Amino acid sequence: MNPKRLSQLAVPIGVVAIILMMVVPVPAGILDFLIALNITSALLIVLVSMYVQRPLDFSSFPSLLLVCTLFRLALNISATRNVLSHGYAGKVIEAFGHIVISGSLVIGLVIFAILLVIQFVVITNGAGRVAEVGARFTLDAMPGKQMAIDADLNAGLIDETEARRRRSEVTSEADFYGSMDGASKFVKGDAIAAIIITIINLVGGIVIGIVQNHLSVTDAISKYSLLSVGDGLVSQIPALLLSVSTGLIVTRASDSDDMGTVVAAQLGSQKKALQIAGGAALALCAVPGLPKLPFLLVGGGLLVIAQRLHPKQGKDGVPALAASTAPAGPSPDSAEAIMSELAVDPLELSLSADMVSLVDGPGADLLDRVRSLRRKLALELGVVMPPVRTRDNLDLPMATYAILVNGVEVARGQAPTGTVLAIGDGLDNLPGIDGQEPVFGLRGKWIGTELRAQAELLGATVVDRSSVIITHLSETVRTHASRLLGREEVSALTQALKRSHPVVVEDLTPALLTLGEVQRVLHALLEEGVSIRDLVRIFEALSVAAKSSTEPNRLVEAARLALAPSITASHLYDGRLQVLTLEPRLQQSLLESARPMEGGVQLLPGPELVESLLNSVVAQQQSASERGLRPILACSPQIRLPLRRLLSSTVPDLAVLSYNEISSNATIVDTVGVISDVRTVAV
Structure with missing residues (x-):
């Protein structure tokens, strides 16, 4: 058998x-x-x-x-x-x-x-008492151990497989001591x-x-x-x-080892104790009436063992004296300790005291969703989102969370405990707290979880607290992706690409461009919401463009042209591209106002033309939004980048594409509006 x-x-x-x-x-x-x-x-x-x-x-x-x-x-x-x-x-x-x-x-x-x-x-x-106390302490320590595992995972110290193994070990330990x-x-x-x-x-x-x-x-x-x-x-x-x-x-x-090895190592490491015990056994021989031979054998044996041991030998055979002189960890007041505290986390999620249950509580799934978000954004943007440092912040008002990028708060929201966010109309009769969806600004109301079914019957979209926070965090990372892409991250992306496409990397860096110049191009792409996942096309385009010029703006436009199919595809709705165009005379005026500057080409129209342009863009975009459209602005390649910079502060959500980027795709274009000079129309 x-x-x-x-x-x-x-x-x-x-x-x-x-x-x-x-x-x-x-x-x-x-x-x-x-x-x-x-x-x-x-x-x-x-x-x-x-x-x-x-x-x-x-x-x-x-x-x-x-x-x-x-x-x-x-x-x-x-x-x-x-x-x-x-x-x-x-x-x-x-x-x-x-x-x-x-x-x-x-x-x-x-x-x-x-x-x-x-x-x-x-x-x-x-044994029964020890088992009882061990079971109680193990169960009490489970939440802290789980949080420590999640913190190590979010910090990138361990991978998902190791985290899963540690969680299973913690659960098995609790089950064992309970049994x-x-x-x-x-x-x-x-x-x-x-x-x-x-x-x-x-x-x-x-x-x-x-x-x-x-x-x-x-x-x-x-x-x-x-x-x-x-x-x-x-x-x-x-x-x-x-x-x-x-x-x-x-x-x-x-x-760390079996019981016999541990006991022998720990007793054997105390040479002085063995010497004193042996001397005491020999001293008992002087007591009248006690047999001499047993105490002589025991005392002599302990002294012989103590003599054969190295001075304060530790478990691994390393003298404890040497270990004691080894450099200890830095003191809290040392320069090293202070410098370690000065480190700024790239991405941080601060929670008020009453929101910690989202991380450590029954059904807490916020950390699991953060891990899923990292994978999703990596596939979408081509950037591995840094580990999210999640911590409680007593300075925050109750039911409040804050998102920090490089130590600076960039977003804040609310998520009251025991509620869900209902988004829609007709919620006035439901008790709750008026709120707002943090990403799209939709009007909503925070209602008790027991009213969820009632809100859904009224046609509202109901979102739990974790989903609200994750959606907000996701949009924040997209908006600030360029700030999260540091030199180390660019180096890691380059090394990963080199393993699969070594020739592409070797042709570009360091032969034509430094790593810092590549980083500037990738920053510029991310600032406009362009995914850098296709690094092969980007590096190939930069290799060709860098042979004639290393001017950053030209490199960015060359990379965009290589990525034109994916850029255009990201703005398609039902296979059609909704476009705002520039009135020809306005575009000609902008072309004539273009001036080469130290930071690249800039548009220098008069203040009246700038005001007219901005008013027309805002009006056309608002009109398109009311019709449920999300158009892009198409313009000449020569003014695409400076025009984008001119409009970014007023209409940051409006994507600006050049005619070359659109024409490289077999795309059906719908013109939904024309940007014109309001002054000319008024005349």
Whole structure:
């Protein structure tokens, strides 16, 4: 049979056999074998408990403890049946009775009582208390451990696989100590059962010997006391071993190595303590009446061991003196510690005190959504969003969150506890707090979660607090993506591209452009909401353009032209491109006002023309928005970039594309408005 299949069947078959032993008589020969198996199994469990490095490495111990306890009780029942029926329960029980009693019933009962006291009062009670406290502390520490794992994941110190493994380990640890708390009760109950079974064997055996077997009182006491004490011993020895195993498992405070190695290393690291203990043992030899040889052997042995140890040797064989002189961590007032506190997190989400439940509470999913957002934005923008540092901020008003980029607050919103945001009309009759969707500015109301179904019946869109925050965070990252793309991030993107397209990277940097110049181009693209995911096309375009000019604006326009299909596709609605165009005379005026400057070409029209242009753009965009349209502005390639800069402060959401970027695509264009000089129209 397959060994794996056999191991799967062993435990169920064993449990069924144990149950049958309680009902079906077991011959004395088989009982001897089972008793030997019981003692050996208990010894094996003790050794395994000592050699495992962590309690979780023996996670099956609680269940195994129950099975072994049940097995031992079944043996007690079988032995009791044989003692009372035949006056004989096998050679193992008889031998234990003869050795311990030594011809005296009083000695046997005293030894048996001492074993019970050791197991029941000392080991079982102590192990049970430690298991109870360990279970309580482990459960109390679970939220903090989960938050620490999430913090490491958000900080990029571990990946998703490692975080999942650690969460599973935390859960398993809580389950294990909870099971150990219950399993310790098995040991205590087993000790009580042993006392009752021994009394039954002793009293019942004497009665049966006198009444049924017609033995004298002396003979009955001698015979059945031997068997009763022998049966008690063969059951109490494995029980004592399992009690010790329970204590060893629940009192393990180190998971770095097995128990023997840890104890030897820790005791052996204290050379002075060994010397003092050895000297004290030798000093006891001077006490009149005490035997000299035992104390000489013990004291001399400790001094020899201490002499052979290196000075203050630690666990890894490294002198502790050297370790003590090793540089310690910087003090809180040191320059290093202060410099570490000066570090600014690229992206931070601050929560008011009453909003911490979104991170650490029942059903808290904010951190999981942040991780999903990082992947989504990476695929959308081509930039890996930095880890989001989530922290509580007592300075924030209640029900408020703030988003910080490079330590500067750039967005703020509200999300009252116990509410959801209902967006729509007809919500005046619902109790709640007036609010606003933070990204699109839609009017809404924060209502209690119990009113969610009622709001949906009124036709409102209902959004939970985490979704509101994640949507706001997503839009904030898109808006400030260029500020989040540092030199290190550009270097990482370049190295990743070099692994798949080495020639593309080597042709561009450092041969033609430095990493800083590449970063400026990528910044400019992100500032206009252009994804830099297609780095291959960007680098190829820059390689061609940089051979004639390294002027930043020309490089940006060359990269945009290479990305024209994806740029245009991002503005399509139902396969059509909605466009605002410039009136020809206005465009000509802007072309004539273009002047080369140090920072690139700039438009320098008169103030009246600028005002007219802005008013016309705002009016046309507002008209398009009222019709449910989101158009782009098309213009000549020569003025695209300076025109975008001119309009960015007034209409930041209006994308400006050149005719070349549009014509490179087989796109259906719908002209939804014309930007004209309002002064000319008025005349």
